[in-house]
Amino acid sequence: MAPGLVEPTVPESNGTSLVGLKPSLRTNALNYTPGRSPVKKHDETYPYEDLRPRFPDVKWPPLTGVPYSDKGLLGDPNFKHLLSSATDVFDYNPKIGTEIHGIDLANLTDLQKNDLARLIATRGVVFFRNQKNFDIEKQRELGRYFGELHKHATTACPRREGLEDVHVVYTGEDSPDLRALFTPTFLWHSDVTYEVQPPSYTSLKVLTGPPRGGGGDTLWSSQYAAYDMLSPAMQKYLESLTALHSADLQAQGSRELGRTVRREPVTTEHPLVRTNPVTGWKSLFFNPGFVTKIVGVPKTESDAIIALLNEIVATSPEIQVRFQWGEGDVAFWDNRVCNHSASYGFAPHRRHAVRVCCQAEKPYLDPNSKSQEDDLAERYGLRKANKDGAGVVNYND
Ligand SMILES: O=C(O)CCC(=O)C(=O)O
Numbered sequence: 001m002a003p004g005l006v007e008p009t010v011p012e013s014n015g016t017s018l019v020g021l022k023p024s025l026r027t028n029a030l031n032y033t034p035g036r037s038p039v040k041k042h043d044e045t046y047p048y049e050d051l052r053p054r055f056p057d058v059k060w061p062p063l064t065g066v067p068y069s070d071k072g073l074l075g076d077p078n079f080k081h082l083l084s085s086a087t088d089v090f091d092y093n094p095k096i097g098t099e100i101h102g103i104d105l106a107n108l109t110d111l112q113k114n115d116l117a118r119l120i121a122t123r124g125v126v127f128f129r130n131q132k133n134f135d136i137e138k139q140r141e142l143g144r145y146f147g148e149l150h151k152h153a154t155t156a157c158p159r160r161e162g163l164e165d166v167h168v169v170y171t172g173e174d175s176p177d178l179r180a181l182f183t184p185t186f187l188w189h190s191d192v193t194y195e196v197q198p199p200s201y202t203s204l205k206v207l208t209g210p211p212r213g214g215g216g217d218t219l220w221s222s223q224y225a226a227y228d229m230l231s232p233a234m235q236k237y238l239e240s241l242t243a244l245h246s247a248d249l250q251a252q253g254s255r256e257l258g259r260t261v262r263r264e265p266v267t268t269e270h271p272l273v274r275t276n277p278v279t280g281w282k283s284l285f286f287n288p289g290f291v292t293k294i295v296g297v298p299k300t301e302s303d304a305i306i307a308l309l310n311e312i313v314a315t316s317p318e319i320q321v322r323f324q325w326g327e328g329d330v331a332f333w334d335n336r337v338c339n340h341s342a343s344y345g346f347a348p349h350r351r352h353a354v355r356v357c358c359q360a361e362k363p364y365l366d367p368n369s370k371s372q373e374d375d376l377a378e379r380y381g382l383r384k385a386n387k388d389g390a391g392v393v394n395y396n397d
């Protein structure tokens with residue numbers, strides 16, 4: 001058993017033959033307790049002490065406009081600089097999520113960084129395993145290559161001073177189970193979309209987490225694909241609308257916990273459908289976490305649109321990807337085109353992650369842009385989904 005792991009109670013052998021299994025596998029199998037992965041002992045000296053959460057009592061002025069030019073526009077259409085160094089690359093499903101092996105995020109050339117941006121904008125989220133060299137300085141450096149880093153007004157930043165542009169995710173052995181705080185739909189969100197220039201490229205690295213199977217997976221949901229799920233008439237209607245994204249609830253929650261709200265909360269009106277400047281694709285720009293109102297329509301209608309979009313984002317498996325983390329793994333997503341959701345219920349494991357994101361362009365809708373399905377259908381002859389559901393059998397059994 002690996003050092004630092006507590007031996008779980010092993011049930012008496014039930015006599016099942018394990019002959020033929022390699023000795024190491026036999027040991028693992030005998031240690032198996034359904035739904036119970038071994039809990040790590042917490043080391044006296046935790047290697048990421050300096051990145052533990054802190055809520056500084058400081059005040060920052062409102063954000064002002066920052067220049068942004070998307071590096072993804074400089075990327076190769078086939079991502080050749082990035083992928084020529086890869087040992088493996090595969091999609092999780094057609095709509096969202098790609099995993100790449102053999103790439104060291106700490107040592108990319110500029111051409112590879114541009115390709116990475118283009119790939120993230122195209123696939124929504126890209127995963128990298130075991131990025132040992134990609135420490136917090138490297139993570140910030142890569143983030144800064146893409147744009148000006150965002151400083152969060154309320155969530156934790158690291159204990160170490162000077163890292164206020166890093167957002168810390170931490171659940172410790174004594175933390176309450178956060179499932180109690182949120183409805184599952186509300187847990188889905190895109191980060192800080194109440195800002196005038198919400199983020200694009202966003203990296204999250206898990207430093208310490210439950211062992212595989214111990215929970216704490218993260219899910220992403222494609223907003224390109226969510227847009228493609230709507231009927232043409234609904235697409236047109238939503239394109240004519242804007243939504244309010246508000247930081248008020250987040251700020252209120254922090255104040256209730258006695259924490260300082262470092263920047264006054266803002267509410268910003270954004271188009272409900274936007275164009276991604278790199279792919280040129282339309283995506284829904286909805287956020288179950290921060291959208292409070294659809295502008296210019298009666299409240300009942302606003303509530304109904306919000307409920308419809310919540311349902312599409314949160315409950316459509318084919319537009320989602322679910323990632324099971326290992327320590328040192330990195331997910332890099334485009335916050336403009338996906339929502340994501342943590343999953344809880346991994347107690348008593350510790351889970352610690354750090355996030356860096358850059359501020360992107362002010363969201364806009366180019367009425368001449370295409371949807372992902374329309375563009376891929378035109379370019380590669382891919383068949384578009386039949387959306388009317390006519391003649392479909394009932395799959396429930
Ligand atoms: O902890 C997670 O799985 C996701 C956290 C999150 O939403 C974020 O860092 O933006």
Ligand SMILES: [Fe+2]
Nearest residue numbers: 189190191340
């Ligand atoms: Fe998030």
